[in-house]
Amino acid sequence: MISLDDIQDANRRINGHVRRTPLAVSPSLSEICGASVGLKLENQQTTGSFKxxxxxxxxxxxxxxxxxxxxxxxxxxxxxxxxxxxxxxxxxxxxxxxxxxxxxxxxxxxxxxxxxxxxxxxxxxxxxxxxxxxxxxxxxxxLPPFDNPHIVAGQATIGVEILEDIPDVNTVLVPLSGGGLAAGIATAIKSKHPHCKVIGVSMRRGAAMKASLDAGRPVEVEESPSLADSLGGGIGLDNQFTFAMCRDLLDDIVLLSEAEIAAGILHAYEREREIVEGAGAVGIAALLSEKIIRPAGPLVVVLSGRNVDMNLHRRVVNGEIDPFGGDK
Structure with missing residues (x-):
């Protein structure tokens, strides 16, 4: 529903206005997975996230x-x-x-x-x-946060950069909420590398895109406090773009508990020296929880943002696995 031309136009348009973020290999996660794992550091973007x-x-x-x-x-x-x-x-x-x-x-x-x-x-x-x-x-x-072709094409430029850095990437883990990031990256990656798996990762509490895909149509979900607060919210009952794109392009969706997300935040801080919010940590969390089948080749995890309340971050890295209570 957006083309490679749209993505290339977006890449030219935003050049000089946004940062081309690093893609760093993680020795610790590579050892855990038995394959090279790279971290796409969108948490280092100018405003602290891929948005x-x-x-x-x-x-x-x-x-x-x-x-x-x-x-x-x-x-x-x-x-x-x-x-x-x-x-x-x-x-x-x-x-x-x-x-x-x-x-x-x-x-x-x-x-x-x-x-x-x-x-x-x-x-x-x-x-x-x-x-x-x-x-x-x-x-x-x-200008909605995800269900807009210009928004999706802009987020897709992350996929362009991933392919430039790791042309033979086998799997990409992408935080999943309304689907703009996941749909954009999947479009960019699969247009050049159709066999690469793109997997959406979300929290168990109120995963609107997963519930909608399971229902076969956009549905409303109840929102609850979560460490991955950026992944909250519905996809819109009149969703025009991202529902269909995620349905057609994503290979799988993984859901995480609050404790698993907390473990991802902690790992990013202690082992990768990166501060990430809960939504940014879900890809790491999915690997640590062993919910991703061991990849056959290079894997990239998108760290989507760092805009976490630092008091909350401190509580998590000090061992509080679910500050909001409930789901363990």
């Missing part, structure tokens, strides 16, 4: 008049931060709607970058309804 790629591509694709009017989006934090940054860079303004479940540190950063922030309801769906109301009243352009 800057899609947001920048989408903003730069708008006509001048639309940029002048402003943009709006619902967000679990990282898309809002990225969109605020990208909008400010081109002289536009961003209005970001977030639910009460979004951590304070992420809300603060969106404020800091100059966006108008609205806290609405207890779910991503509640925040999206407010976005739609504001867009109707203010004539903002809605």
């Amino acid at each position: 800057l790629r899609g947001a920048t591509n989408a903003i730069l694709s708008l006509h001048t008049a639309a940029r002048k009017k402003g943009v709006a989006a619902a967000s679990t934090g990282n898309h809002g931060r990225a969109l605020a940054h990208a909008a400010r860079a081109v002289g536009s303004r961003a209005t970001i709607c977030m639910s009460k479940l979004v951590p304070d540190n992420k809300v603060f950063e969106v404020h800091r970058l100059g966006a108008d922030v609205r806290i609405v309801g207890n779910s991503q769906d509640d925040a999206q309804k407010e976005v739609e109301r504001l867009a109707e009243e203010e004539r903002f352009t809605i």
Whole structure:
């Protein structure tokens, strides 16, 4: 539903606006897996997550008049931060709607970058309804966090970089929420290397894309606090792009407990010297939990972001495996 040409256009468009992130081999994970494991360090992106790629591509694709009017989006934090940054860079303004479940540190950063922030309801769906109301009243352009071809094409540039660094990659583990990252990377990778497996990884609590794929259509899920807060939220009952792309392109989906996600955060910190949020740690967690069949060749794990509340991070690395209680 997006083409290789779309991805190449996005790659050219965002060049100079976002960072080409490193891909570092992990000796510890390579030893555990018996195969080379590389870490795609999107946690080192300018705004602390991969979201800057899609947001920048989408903003730069708008006509001048639309940029002048402003943009709006619902967000679990990282898309809002990225969109605020990208909008400010081109002289536009961003209005970001977030639910009460979004951590304070992420809300603060969106404020800091100059966006108008609205806290609405207890779910991503509640925040999206407010976005739609504001867009109707203010004539903002809605730039959603995942279900938009320019957003997906921007995230797909990660796949382009992975193939440039490891042309014979056998498996890619991608955090999975609304599907923009997973769908984009899968499109880029499989267009050049169709036999490479792309596996989505999410938390057990409220995995909307997995529930939707199991149901054969987009469905709503109950949102709960999770270490992988960035993976929360629904995919939209009127999802136009990412549901079908994930259905057709992903080879598997792995779900993790909070304890397993905590182990991924801890490993990233102690063994890789990387600070990652829960969503960014799920690929590592999937390997540590042995939920990924041992790969036959090079494997890449996408560390999608670092924007974790540092008090929460400290609690996890000090051994608190489920700060929110419940699922072990």
